[in-house]
Amino acid sequence: MSTIVALATGENLAAIALIRLSGCEAHALVRQFFVPKSAHAKLPPRRALFGNWVVAGDVLDQVVVTLFSAPHSYTGEDMAEISCHGSPYIVQTLISALIAAGAVPAQPGEYTYRAYLNNKLDLAQAEAVGELIHSRSEAQHHAALQQLSGSLSAKIAALRAQLLELTALVELEIDFSDQDVEFVPRTQLSELTELLHTELAALRATFRQGDAIRQGLPVTIAGAPNAGKSTLLNHFLQEERAIVSDIPGTTRDTIHGEIQIKGITIRFTDTAGLRETSDPIERLGIERTLNCLQGGIFSFLLIDATTVANNASFEEIDRLVAHLTPNASPLLLLTKADLLAETERQTLLARVQNAYPRYTVVLWGARIGLGEAEVRAWLEARVTEYLPTATGFVITNERHYRALLAAEEETRLLAQGITQGLTSDLLAHHLRQIHTHLANITGEIAPAEVLSTIFGKFCIGK
Ligand SMILES: Nc1nc2c(ncn2[C@@H]2O[C@H](COP(=O)(O)OP(=O)(O)O)[C@@H](O)[C@H]2O)c(=O)[nH]1
Ligand SMILES: [Mg+2]
Structure with missing residues (x-):
């Protein structure tokens, strides 16, 4: 070489x-x-x-x-x-x-690739090196380091030990298949399969948290033009990232910014204000806003408190809420509340909260820091929902997730096969498939194109 x-x-x-x-x-x-x-x-x-x-x-x-x-x-x-x-x-x-x-x-990642070829690292650990280099938050760093230390590899090894036990029993039957005996009670096979399925599903399910750790939680900032979206973004970033002006339609494209809450990255997207428009560029911006809003779960919906304070009903809020998907988790912010008198804004808050009991509503006033604590508390609550438990181990890598999902599905087919009385050689086929999916994660079985995609993403010199 x-x-x-x-x-x-x-x-x-x-x-x-x-x-x-x-x-x-x-x-x-x-x-x-x-x-x-x-x-x-x-x-x-x-x-x-x-x-x-x-x-x-x-x-x-x-x-x-x-x-x-x-x-x-x-x-x-x-x-x-x-x-x-x-x-x-x-x-x-x-x-x-x-x-x-x-x-x-x-080549990019060639040092780590050679380390993998020489069994210094398995594939999951090699990927952890890449994730460690790119980690931007405390939680991401922690997850990458854990994977590098081999904890995922150990989990996979434990699953494979379970699988081996199952395989040994099935193979035993194949060897004696001409004698038409059932060496192993089917109930025992079913129990072992059920156990494996549960463990695979539990590990696979940690990806929801793992993905949040790796990608951060996206939060779309949406509302009518001039509601104060860009001001809110800048407030949290503590810099003038987006242009703020009282001319409606200033923000026409999506603008991104990140903050850290409890070691997790919150990825804000400031968007073009939602309104009817004949301007083709603005309309494209609005399409992006809607894609963003509907592509994610979390959003800040901003409503200018001064424009709705004296309204009998809240059509504007209805229009905003109508854009949300059923699983959406929005925070309603009544912006510019600093311009209202204390009693006036409390009355408005009560009325809006009453009209939208499912959502959290806060009074926001960027100029005086009104609502800051509530908004942070809301974000922290979302992060806590997604954070792994203190000892929890999480899957952060999409490739691992897909392999586990495929192994889980094969295990389901295996369980079905056992109940339906499939012959042991057909059961063995499912067992081999499960084995392959698990071995893919640690790289004992890894096609060349998988390797080149993984190491191709590394920087040169690593
Ligand atoms: N008093 C007050 N003015 C605000 C607040 N947020 C935004 N503004 C003003 O409202 C106008 C529109 O703000 P901007 O952030 O550009 O709104 P966007 O179109 O939703 O992005 C600007 O003149 C801001 O200074 C707020 O919380 N309080
Ligand atoms: Mg704006």
Whole structure:
């Protein structure tokens, strides 16, 4: 296998850059360029060695080199890490010299791919490396680290042990099938299958939380033009992300922003105001608003309190609520309530709450921080609904989710087959399918295209 080289520390200008080599020529390549300060003739592994990096007789930089010998490295191959100064010129010259001497530029994720090939990590752990690098919230970080430590792999191993027990019993029957005996009582097979099905379903069901952890909870901010949507977004982001103006129809496209609540990312989408319009661009924006509102569960519905305070009925709110899907969970915000007198706004709140008893209604006044605590409390409640229990283990990866779902479905078919009295060789077919789906997760069985999609998403140098 070729010896690969890449910058591990990314393209941003920094004090130090780290360049990694992996492959059987890694150490020999370093020896071609590296002149240690103190004469270590043999360059001992796992020691940081200071010295000059010399290209074509000229000192390029002062560097620190660490060698790792197979199999005691990240990839399981011979590796070298070269820390040089972060100048793009130094980095480029250093890497070009290594390539001219025979190294090959690494593909995205190739180091981790090699670690997987050398059994340093299983596939679920390799994916966890990618998720760890991309983690943006405390919960996401926690889930990735847990997966990297092998807890998912251990779960899958436990499920496979259960499966093996079941398979052994069924195979026993196949071996003696010509004798037309039922070695294993069908009730025992059914019980074991039921147990496996329950465990698979429980693990698969954690994906709802896992997905929330990975993607964050999306919250659509919707309402009529001028209701104060962009002001609310900016308020929570504490920056002027969206343009605020009293000209209706200012926000024509969706605008995104994130905050963290209890370690979970809340992804706000500020949208174009909902109204009848003949402007084709604005209409496209409104279509996006509706897609956003109907594609998710959580929303803030904003109603300008000053325009509805004196209304006998709330057609405007009815119109907004009519856009929601049946499983929607909206928070109704009566905005600009700071412009109303205290008694006036309390009366309005009571009337709206009375008219929409299923929803939480809050008075909002961006200028004076009115409603801030209630809105945060509402978000926290949604996060708590979605957060795993303290000890809970969650599936965060869609690929794992699909594999578990497929295994669960096969287990259901198996249970059905047992009740219907299918012969053991037909039952064995379902068992093999379940085995394949589970083995896919940890990568014992993984088609090349699955591997290339997974590692293709990694950054170069990882
Ligand atoms: N007094 C008061 N004015 C607000 C509040 N929220 C927004 N506004 C004003 O209402 C106008 C429209 O706000 P904007 O956020 O652009 O509304 P959008 O069209 O829904 O995005 C601007 O002049 C804001 O300053 C609020 O809570 N209180
Ligand atoms: Mg706006």
